[in-house]
Amino acid sequence: MKKERYLKEAVYSILFPRHCPICDEIVSLGTDICETCEKKLPYITEPSCKKCGKQLEEEEREYCSDCNRKVHAFKQGKAVFSYKKEMKLSMYRFKYANRREYASFYAKAAAEQYGEWMKRRGIEVIIPIPMYGGKKRKRGYNQAETFAKSLGKEMKIPVDARLLKRVKNTIPQKELNDTQRKDNLKRAFQLRTNIVEYSKILLVDDIYTTGSTMDAAAWCLRNAGVEDIYVLSICIGEGY
Ligand SMILES: [Zn+2]
Numbered sequence: 001m002k003k004e005r006y007l008k009e010a011v012y013s014i015l016f017p018r019h020c021p022i023c024d025e026i027v028s029l030g031t032d033i034c035e036t037c038e039k040k041l042p043y044i045t046e047p048s049c050k051k052c053g054k055q056l057e058e059e060e061r062e063y064c065s066d067c068n069r070k071v072h073a074f075k076q077g078k079a080v081f082s083y084k085k086e087m088k089l090s091m092y093r094f095k096y097a098n099r100r101e102y103a104s105f106y107a108k109a110a111a112e113q114y115g116e117w118m119k120r121r122g123i124e125v126i127i128p129i130p131m132y133g134g135k136k137r138k139r140g141y142n143q144a145e146t147f148a149k150s151l152g153k154e155m156k157i158p159v160d161a162r163l164l165k166r167v168k169n170t171i172p173q174k175e176l177n178d179t180q181r182k183d184n185l186k187r188a189f190q191l192r193t194n195i196v197e198y199s200k201i202l203l204v205d206d207i208y209t210t211g212s213t214m215d216a217a218a219w220c221l222r223n224a225g226v227e228d229i230y231v232l233s234i235c236i237g238e239g240y
């Protein structure tokens with residue numbers, strides 16, 4: 001049985017070779033990243049912001065400057081990597097160049113780093129930040145959903161990609177200032193049902209910058225009575 005499975009996997013990987021999420025070269029059988037690239041990964045380590053999970057430089061700080069001046073709608077957030085050079089390229093290919101296969105590596109890394117954290121918080125469901133319908137049709141997939149599904153499989157936590165709906169095609173957040181970002185996201189999300197059955201939700205996205213997208217989605221859920229909302233992203237911008 002085991003041999004059969006191994007053979008199946010071997011044939012599959014010859015037909016569909018896996019690419020390294022960092023350099024995009026084909027990796028050897030049974031691995032999902034090359035050894036040299038693994039060493040380059042900018043994992044988030046301690047100290048990190050107690051609210052959003054951003055990497056901090058100084059031990060004595062509790063929160064990043066962003067969280068010091070802003071109230072977030074979620075309880076706590078975590079991220080796997082800092083959004084640095086290597087990860088920027090990786091995220092780009094994951095998002096725009098159909099490298100959906102990277103998701104399993106990101107999910108394994110997330111489960112390894114934050115599996116315990118998710119269990120302790122009793123996460124019942126993973127919800128990906130949805131993409132606007134037209135945009136998804138054009139691109140063919142929503143990278144946040146792809147990541148959520150891999151993470152759900154890894155953690156054995158159900159994924160609900162239907163509950164939240166993006167009703168506005170928002171302007172890319174990076175082109176806007178803080179106030180414009182808020183306006184841009186106001187009423188960007190809606191729920192597909194009136195009653196939400198979950199009480200502990202993990203929202204996931206690919207990149208966290210200021211947290212305004214996560215906040216907008218979290219407010220939408222809080223308006224429906226959900227109190228415990230946590231967030232997790234593959235990458236997070238660097239803190240100050
Ligand atoms: Zn590599």
Ligand SMILES: [Zn+2]
Nearest residue numbers: 049052064067
């Ligand atoms: Zn923070």
